[in-house]
Amino acid sequence: VSGTAGPPDFEQYVAVRRTSLRRTAYLLCGDWDRAEDVVQDALARLYVHWRRASRAGSVDAYARRTVVNAFLAEGRRPWRRERSTDAVPDTAYADPTTAADSRDELLRALAQLGPSQRAIVVLRYWDDLSVEETASVLGTSTGNVKSQAARGLAHLRQVLRNGVEVDHE
Amino acid sequence: MSDLDEGRDVREALGGLLVGEPAATWSPADDVARGRALQRRRRTRAGVGIGLAAAAVMVLGVVGPLRPKPAVVVPPAYQPPAVQGVDQAWLAALDRSFTAFNGPVVDWSRSTVTPTDGGGFALDLTLVGATVTAGGEDFTIEYADPPGPPVARALVTWKPSGGEGPVLASCAPPACERVDRGISPGFVDEGGRWEADGAQVAGTFVVDRTYGDGGTLELASAPHPDAVPGAWDAAISFGGIGYVLERVGPPSEGSSADDIYGVTSLLASFGWTVDGVTAERVPEGQPTLVTWGARRTGTTTDEAPSILTVRTWEESSWSAGEDGINSGSSISGCGGVGACQESAVTATTCDAQDVCWTESSALVTKPIDDVEAGSWVVYRSSTAPKLAFEIVVGPENCAEVCPTKAVPAFLSDSQTAQVAENLQAALLARPSRSPSP
Numbered sequence: 001v002s003g004t005a006g007p008p009d010f011e012q013y014v015a016v017r018r019t020s021l022r023r024t025a026y027l028l029c030g031d032w033d034r035a036e037d038v039v040q041d042a043l044a045r046l047y048v049h050w051r052r053a054s055r056a057g058s059v060d061a062y063a064r065r066t067v068v069n070a071f072l073a074e075g076r077r078p079w080r081r082e083r084s085t086d087a088v089p090d091t092a093y094a095d096p097t098t099a100a101d102s103r104d105e106l107l108r109a110l111a112q113l114g115p116s117q118r119a120i121v122v123l124r125y126w127d128d129l130s131v132e133e134t135a136s137v138l139g140t141s142t143g144n145v146k147s148q149a150a151r152g153l154a155h156l157r158q159v160l161r162n163g164v165e166v167d168h169e
Numbered sequence: 170m171s172d173l174d175e176g177r178d179v180r181e182a183l184g185g186l187l188v189g190e191p192a193a194t195w196s197p198a199d200d201v202a203r204g205r206a207l208q209r210r211r212r213t214r215a216g217v218g219i220g221l222a223a224a225a226v227m228v229l230g231v232v233g234p235l236r237p238k239p240a241v242v243v244p245p246a247y248q249p250p251a252v253q254g255v256d257q258a259w260l261a262a263l264d265r266s267f268t269a270f271n272g273p274v275v276d277w278s279r280s281t282v283t284p285t286d287g288g289g290f291a292l293d294l295t296l297v298g299a300t301v302t303a304g305g306e307d308f309t310i311e312y313a314d315p316p317g318p319p320v321a322r323a324l325v326t327w328k329p330s331g332g333e334g335p336v337l338a339s340c341a342p343p344a345c346e347r348v349d350r351g352i353s354p355g356f357v358d359e360g361g362r363w364e365a366d367g368a369q370v371a372g373t374f375v376v377d378r379t380y381g382d383g384g385t386l387e388l389a390s391a392p393h394p395d396a397v398p399g400a401w402d403a404a405i406s407f408g409g410i411g412y413v414l415e416r417v418g419p420p421s422e423g424s425s426a427d428d429i430y431g432v433t434s435l436l437a438s439f440g441w442t443v444d445g446v447t448a449e450r451v452p453e454g455q456p457t458l459v460t461w462g463a464r465r466t467g468t469t470t471d472e473a474p475s476i477l478t479v480r481t482w483e484e485s486s487w488s489a490g491e492d493g494i495n496s497g498s499s500i501s502g503c504g505g506v507g508a509c510q511e512s513a514v515t516a517t518t519c520d521a522q523d524v525c526w527t528e529s530s531a532l533v534t535k536p537i538d539d540v541e542a543g544s545w546v547v548y549r550s551s552t553a554p555k556l557a558f559e560i561v562v563g564p565e566n567c568a569e570v571c572p573t574k575a576v577p578a579f580l581s582d583s584q585t586a587q588v589a590e591n592l593q594a595a596l597l598a599r600p601s602r603s604p605s606p
Contacts, residue, residue, distance in 0.1 A: 010204070014197035023187055032191055040195065040203060047204020052478070061415065106182055125176035126183045132269075132412045149176075156179050 010050050013059060014043055021067050027122045028071045028115075030107050042066040064127065065137045068119050109159035113152050120145055121152040244314040246278040254284040258436070259420045260292075263325065266413040267296060268310060273403040274299040275323075276316040285328075290420075291335075292325040295393065296403050319393040321403035324375075326387040327420050334387025336375045337361050339368035348407070356380045358414075360407055370394065372402075376410045380419050388414055435591055436477065477580070479592065481558040493527065493550065495557045500529055500548040502537035509546075510534050524597060526551050528589075533563065545580075549589060558592050560585065 018039065025035035025042075045066050046053065053062040110118055116138065123134045124145070131149070135142045249260035260282070264275040273296035280294045298320050300311035326334040337359060340347060344367025348360040356378050363373040375389035390405045405413070480498070494501050503509035509531035519525040526549045533544045540546065544563025550556065562580050580588070 011197045011201055014200045018193065018197065018200075022193060023190070026190075027183055027186065036194065040200065043200040044203040044207045047201065048208045050204075103186055103188075106186060121179070122183070125180045128180075130409075130412055133415070153176055153179055156182070160178065160182055 009054065010047055013063075017060070017063065018043070021063060024064065024122060024127055025067050025071060027110070027126055028068070028118060030111055038067060038070045042070045045070070061133070061137065064123070064129075068123070068137055071119065072115055105159050105162070106156070109156050113155065116140075117148045117152050120148045121156065124149045125153070244312050246276055246314070246316050247274055247312050249275070249277050250282055252282045252284060252290075254288060255282055255290045256420050259417065263292075263413070263417045266416040267323070267403075267405075268299070268301060269416065272299065272301050273297060273320050274310060274312065276319070278316065279319070285326075287328070287330050289326070289328045289330075291327075292323070294323040294325065295319045296321040296323060298403070318397045319395050321396070321405075322391045322393040324387075324389040324391070326385075328385045328387075329383075331379055331383040331385045333359075334375070334377050334385060334389075336369060336373075336387055336389040337377045340375065341367070344368070344371075358411070360410075362406075372404055374404070374406045374410060376407065376414065378414050378419075384419050386414060386419050435587060477560065477562040477588075479558065479560055479588075481556075481592065493552075494529060494548065495550065495559075498548050498557070498559045499533075499537055499540045499561055500531055500546045500559060502540075503531045503533070503546075508533065508535045508537055520593070524551050524554070526593060545585070547585060547589060549593065554597075556597070558589075560588055560592070 021042065022035055022039050025038040026032055029035045029038060042063065043066075046059075046063050049062065050059075053059045110121075113121060119138060120134055123129045123137055124131070129137065131142050131145050134149075135145045138145070247264075249257050249264060251257050264277075268274050276295045276297045280292065283291045283293075285291055296319065297313070297316045298318075299313065301309070324336055326336070328334065339345070340361030340363070344365045345361050345363045348362060358376055358378050360374065360376045362375070363369045363371050365371050369375075369389065370391055373389055373391035375387065377385055377387045379385045388410050390410055392402055392404050396402070500509075517525050517527040528547065528549045530545070530547045533540050533546060534542055536542050540561055541564050544561050547560045549558055562585070
C-alpha cells in the first residue's frame with residue numbers, strides 16, 4: 001500500500017468493498033476485464049464525491065449506483081453497445097465439463113436480458129436488495145423492478161431447468 | 170420467509186458464475202490515485218471566477234427545472250409533535266418513510282414521543298391507512314380525518330451512546346430468533362423476529378442499526394394489538410425496516426437544537442429526507458462554514474435521486490472577488506468553459522431589517538468539484554452584515570447519464586425561494602459564531 005492517503009476512510013472502504021463491487025460488476029458485464037474497468041471508473045467517481053456520500057450516510061448505495069450507472073453508461077457507448085438478442089453467438093471456446101456448459105448457458109441467458117433488466121436481476125438476487133432499494137439504485141419505479149425481475153427470473157429459471165434436463169439426459 | 174428466498178436458486182446459480190474469480194490486479198491506492206486524477210481534471214475544467222457566468226446573465230424567468238406544487242393540508246392528528254430534545258423534522262421524515270415504503274401514515278394523536286436520558290428518545294407509533302396518490306417521490310397523501318383504525322405499530326428508540334435497544338434486548342428463544350443482518354462501512358445491523366408471542370407479539374421484526382459514531386437506532390415493526398379484524402396489516406419485515414432506516418438516517422443531535430436554520434422541517438414537508446448529521450462546523454472563533462445535506466430518492470425513470478446541500482458562511486469566513494461573490498462558493502466555479510448555463514444575477518433586494526441580499530443562480534451543465542451536472546445553484550450574500558449562503562440542489566450521482574437527460578424538477582420555484590428565505594432569516598437571527606474582522 002502506498003503512502004498516498006485519500007479522504008478519510010475511502011481507501012479502507014475500497015479495501016473492504018471492492019471485491020463485492022467487482023463481483024456485481026462481473027455479473028452485469030459477464031467479463032472480468034470489463035468489470036474491472038467499470039469498478040475502477042465507479043471508484044474514481046466515488047472518490048470525487050466521497051465527502052458528500054459519506055455525509056449522506058449512503059456510501060454503499062452510492063457506490064453500487066455508480067457501478068450500475070457506469071455499466072449502463074458503458075453500454076450506451078457506440079463501440080460497446082449491447083442489444084438483447086435470442087441469437088447469441090457461440091463462444092469460441094467450449095468447455096468440456098458439464099458444469100462449464102451450464103455456466104456458459106447462464107452467462108448467455110444473462111446476456112440475453114437487456115442491461116437494465118440484468119441490473120435489476122443482479123441487484124435483487126445477487127446483492128439481495130429489496131424492490132425499493134433496487135428501484136432507488138436504478139432510478140426507476142418499484143412496479144418496473146417487480147415486473148422486470150419476475151420476467152428475468154423466469155427467463156433464467158427456464159435456462160437453469162433446461163440445463164438440468166440436459167444434464168440428466 | 171423473505172421474498173428474496175424466491176430467487177434462491179438463481180442466486181446460487183449466479184454465485185456459481187464467480188467460481189474461478191481472478192484476483193484483482195490493482196490496489197486501493199490505485200483507486201485513490203485515479204480519483205485524485207479525476208478530481209483534478211474536473212477542477213481544471215471548471216476553472217475559477219464568476220466573470221464569464223456573470224457575463225452570461227439571463228432573465229431569471231427562463232429557469233427550467235422549476236415548477237409549482239400544490240400545497241397539502243395536513244390535519245393536526247398527522248402532524249408530529251414538538252417535543253423538547255427531539256428533532257421534529259426527523260419525525261416527519263420517519264413518517265414519510267413508512268408511507269414511501271408501503272403506504273401507512275403515523276397517527277401522531279395516538280402515538281407517544283418520549284425523550285430519554287443522554288439525548289435519546291423512544292417512540293411508540295400507531296400507523297393508520299391513508300390514500301396515497303402515486304407520483305414517484307412526489308406522492309401526495311389524502312388523510313382520513315379523523316384517522317381510521319390502526320394498521321400496524323412501530324417502536325423506535327434512539328440511543329446516542331449506543332447499546333442494544335429495548336426490543337432487541339427482549340428477543341429471546343423460543344419465541345424470538347436473532348438474525349444476523351450484516352455489516353456495512355457506516356453501520357452494523359442486528360435483527361430479531363418473533364415467531365410466536367413472547368415479549369412482543371408474533372410477527373414482530375426488529376433491527377438495531379449501530380452507526381460508526383456509536384449511536385443506535387432501533388426500529389421494531391409489529392402488528393397492532395388494537396387493529397380491527399380484516400384491517401390491512403402494514404407491519405414490515407427486515408426489507409422494509411432496512412429501507413426506512415436507510416432513508417431516514419440517524420437523528421441529529423445538533424439539528425434538534427436549531428433545526429438546521431429552520432429549513433429541515435420545510436424540506437421534510439416537501440418530501441425530502443433530511444440527513445441531520447451532516448452539519449459540519451469548525452470550532453468557534455474560526456471561520457465558520459456549515460455544510461449539510463438532504464436527500465430525496467427518485468422512484469421514477471425520469472427522476473434521479475437528488476440531493477440538496479446548503480453551505481453558509483458567516484462574517485470573516487470568506488472573501489469575495491471583484492464580482493462580490495465568495496470565491497469558496499460552488500457558483501464561483503461556473504466561470505469555466507461552459508460549466509453553467511442560465512446564469513442569472515437578480516437585482517439586490519432589501520428586507521424589512523434593511524439587510525440587502527444579492528442573488529446569483531446558475532444551472533450547472535458540467536460537473537464542478539462535487540456538484541453534478543444538472544444541479545441548480547442559488548447563491549445569496551449580504552455585505553452588512555457580511556453573510557453568504559448557497560443552495561445546491563440536483564442529482565446525487567450522474568455518472569454519464571444526467572447530461573443526456575432533461576433536468577428533473579428537484580425543487581419548485583416557490584420551494585427554492587422558501588428555503589432561501591428561511592436561511593436568510595435564520596442567519597440574521599443567529600448570534601455571531603466567529604469574530605468580525
